[in-house]
Amino acid sequence: METRRELLDLVRAARAHLEALADSGVEQLPGRLPSVAAKATPRTRAPVESAPLLVPVAPAPAPSSGTTRPPPIEALAATPRVGASAPPRRVLSSEERRRQLQVLSDEVASCTRCPLHATRTRTVFARGNPDAELVFVGEGPTREDELQGEPFVGPAGELLDKMIGAMGCGRDDAYIMTVVKCRSFEPADPTKDRKPDAGEMAACRPFFDRQLELLDPSALVGLGATAVQALTGSTTPITRLRGTWRLFKGRVPLMPTFHPAYLLRSPDKKRDVWDDLKQVMQRLGKDSSPKDR
Numbered sequence: 001m002e003t004r005r006e007l008l009d010l011v012r013a014a015r016a017h018l019e020a021l022a023d024s025g026v027e028q029l030p031g032r033l034p035s036v037a038a039k040a041t042p043r044t045r046a047p048v049e050s051a052p053l054l055v056p057v058a059p060a061p062a063p064s065s066g067t068t069r070p071p072p073i074e075a076l077a078a079t080p081r082v083g084a085s086a087p088p089r090r091v092l093s094s095e096e097r098r099r100q101l102q103v104l105s106d107e108v109a110s111c112t113r114c115p116l117h118a119t120r121t122r123t124v125f126a127r128g129n130p131d132a133e134l135v136f137v138g139e140g141p142t143r144e145d146e147l148q149g150e151p152f153v154g155p156a157g158e159l160l161d162k163m164i165g166a167m168g169c170g171r172d173d174a175y176i177m178t179v180v181k182c183r184s185f186e187p188a189d190p191t192k193d194r195k196p197d198a199g200e201m202a203a204c205r206p207f208f209d210r211q212l213e214l215l216d217p218s219a220l221v222g223l224g225a226t227a228v229q230a231l232t233g234s235t236t237p238i239t240r241l242r243g244t245w246r247l248f249k250g251r252v253p254l255m256p257t258f259h260p261a262y263l264l265r266s267p268d269k270k271r272d273v274w275d276d277l278k279q280v281m282q283r284l285g286k287d288s289s290p291k292d293r
């Protein structure tokens, strides 16, 4: 008796399922049950060719209005990695990352790929912790940076360190690097720094890309228009780019903001930068409220 009741229950469940499919306009089932589906119940809907889809298809997004604003970071974060050969994140051990960065730094130190090699006294590779989740990127070494062999060590660097400290980060929580590794200066005044030009940045690009690939950070902060342009390829003014998340190479969240040197000239913009850095802190799971100011 028990077995018979179970069989009846199974038949009822199967019948209810088939009726539901037929009500949805499904005429045949794939695989081994087409005839059963066809006989389950008289078809009362239009043929399957003209029947409505079981799952409504969302309308296509409206064409872009021409705005350059990127999609929200939540959507960007779901973007698949670019390039089939992209390695999984944090695939390198700390030791291996440091070893490979040292090899790259040695390669940079003997580089003659662009004219800046002829006037440098030394290359400037980076400072900070290579294992840090957060990487700051500037445009190139200044005179002070070249003298000391580390990026962001002058007044702008001191302000950057204060900003990083205000984020609740210590010395081991950030890594600081530049797009080019040799100092560029005005030919008429060798004491005056200048922005690296497009050719110099293009020549140094393989080092820059490899360095970021090895670092594999959780977030990037682009400091100033030149660095942000190198990271994004966008020529949109930094005043419009800052404060909005972008993606570097389709997968690393990038926050563009003003360069600390600009803040020294325009201290009223510090509030904007702090707002940008608070977004970075939130993305890294840090509490931004106690140091809000």
Ligand code: SF4
Pocket: 108, 111, 112, 113, 114, 115, 116, 117, 123, 180, 181, 182, 200, 203, 204, 205, 207
């Ligand atoms: S700036 Fe870069 S590409 Fe140019 S010489 Fe220095 S390391 Fe080489």
